[in-house]
Amino acid sequence: MTHAQELDASGLNCPLPILRAKKTLNAMAAGQVLHIIATDPGSVRDFDAFAKQTGNELTESREEGGKFHFLIKKG
Amino acid sequence: MIIIPPTLFSPGVVAPLQNMVLRAQTHMGRPALGGFVIKAQPHTPEDPMAQKKLAIIATKGSLDWAYPPFILASTAAALGYEVQIFFTFYGLQLLKKKVDLKVTPLGNPGMSMLGGMERFMPVLLTALPFMQRIMTAMMKAKMKKKGVASIEELRELCQEVDVKFIACQMTVDLFDIDAAAFISGVEFAGAAAFFEFAGTSDICLYI
Numbered sequence: 001m002t003h004a005q006e007l008d009a010s011g012l013n014c015p016l017p018i019l020r021a022k023k024t025l026n027a028m029a030a031g032q033v034l035h036i037i038a039t040d041p042g043s044v045r046d047f048d049a050f051a052k053q054t055g056n057e058l059t060e061s062r063e064e065g066g067k068f069h070f071l072i073k074k075g
Numbered sequence: 076m077i078i079i080p081p082t083l084f085s086p087g088v089v090a091p092l093q094n095m096v097l098r099a100q101t102h103m104g105r106p107a108l109g110g111f112v113i114k115a116q117p118h119t120p121e122d123p124m125a126q127k128k129l130a131i132i133a134t135k136g137s138l139d140w141a142y143p144p145f146i147l148a149s150t151a152a153a154l155g156y157e158v159q160i161f162f163t164f165y166g167l168q169l170l171k172k173k174v175d176l177k178v179t180p181l182g183n184p185g186m187s188m189l190g191g192m193e194r195f196m197p198v199l200l201t202a203l204p205f206m207q208r209i210m211t212a213m214m215k216a217k218m219k220k221k222g223v224a225s226i227e228e229l230r231e232l233c234q235e236v237d238v239k240f241i242a243c244q245m246t247v248d249l250f251d252i253d254a255a256a257f258i259s260g261v262e263f264a265g266a267a268a269f270f271e272f273a274g275t276s277d278i279c280l281y282i
C-alpha cells in the first residue's frame with residue numbers, strides 16, 4: 001500500500017510513538033495512509049489499541065529486521 | 076394504586092421503591108393509576124460519540140512518580156479524551172518551570188541498582204546523601220538511552236493537546252509556592268472544582 005507520510009519513531013519509547021503518530025495524523029487528510037516505523041515492542045499492541053479507539057484503521061502491522069512497521073489509514 | 080408517603084423519600088429508599096413499583100405494574104399488567112408514582116428513569120445508554128474524560132490527581136514529587144500522570148494524560152488526549160490533572164502536595168513540583176526531580180533508593184526495595192548492588196548493600200547506606208544524586212543521575216542517563224521522554228517534554232506534549240493542569244490552591248499556599256515558579260497555563264482551584272470535572276469523568280486516577 002502506498003503511504004502519504006512516513007514517521008520514524010525508532011528509538012522512542014512509550015508513549016512517544018503514539019503521540020508523534022497522532023500529531024502527524026492530525027495534519028493528514030481522511031483516507032491517507034501513515035507509515036510508522038518503531039523499535040518499541042510495546043508499540044505493536046499500542047498501535048492496535050490506538051487505531052481501535054481513534055477511528056483510524058490499522059491496515060498493516062509487521063516486524064521486519066528488528067523494526068516494527070505500521071500502516072494506519074486515517075479515518 | 077401505589078402511594079408512597081413523602082417520608083420515605085431518602086435516596087436509599089427511592090431506588091428499591093422504583094423497582095417495586097415497576098414490578099407491581101408488570102404484575103398488574105397495566106400502569107399504576109393515581110397516587111404518587113415514581114416514574115422509573117429511562118436508562119440512557121452512554122453516548123458512544125461523547126468525548127471520554129480522564130481525571131488524574133498527581134500527588135508525588137519524585138522523578139519516577141512524575142511519569143505516570145504525564146504519560147497517561149498525553150496518551151489519553153491522543154486517544155481523544157478530555158483530560159485534567161489536579162496537582163496537589165508534592166505533585167506541585169511537576170508544575171515548576173525548572174523541574175528538579177529526584178529518585179531515591181531509600182525505602183525503595185523495588186529499585187534495582189547497577190550490577191545488582193542492592194543484593195548486598197545495607198539498606199542504611201541508601202540513606203547517604205550522595206546516593207539520591209547518584210541514583211537520579213543514573214536513572215536520567217538510562218531514560219535518555221532508552222528513548223524515554225523527559226518530564227519537560229511530556230509535560231509540553233500534554234499542554235499541546237490541551238490537557239488542563241490545575242494546581243491545588245490550598246497546598247500552593249501551604250508550601251508558600253510562588254505562582255510565578257509555575258509554567259504558564261496552570262489554573263488554580265480547590266477540591267470542589269476537581270469534582271466538577273471528576274464527577275463526570277470516565278476514568279479517575281489517584282497517583
